[in-house]
Amino acid sequence: MLVASVMEFGGAVLVGGRVADTIRNKIVKVDAFTHQPAVLMLGMVCALVGSSTWLTIATAIGMPVSTT
Numbered sequence: 001m002l003v004a005s006v007m008e009f010g011g012a013v014l015v016g017g018r019v020a021d022t023i024r025n026k027i028v029k030v031d032a033f034t035h036q037p038a039v040l041m042l043g044m045v046c047a048l049v050g051s052s053t054w055l056t057i058a059t060a061i062g063m064p065v066s067t068t
Helices: 002-026 037-060
Strands: none
Touching: none
16 A cells, blocks of 8 residues: 555656646647637536446446546
């Protein structure tokens, strides 16, 4: 448990900024939705509903899932 805690903390401190930058800028080009922000919002809501539905189903049938 101690090793896992150290590794989790180390990963967040050492590469957390790069991961956040990738999620923020390199997965979805937000600039493409400047004239239609509602389409971006709809896509984000669909991703949230889809991922939460999958996590709920996988947890209900006993699959090991991670919410990260």
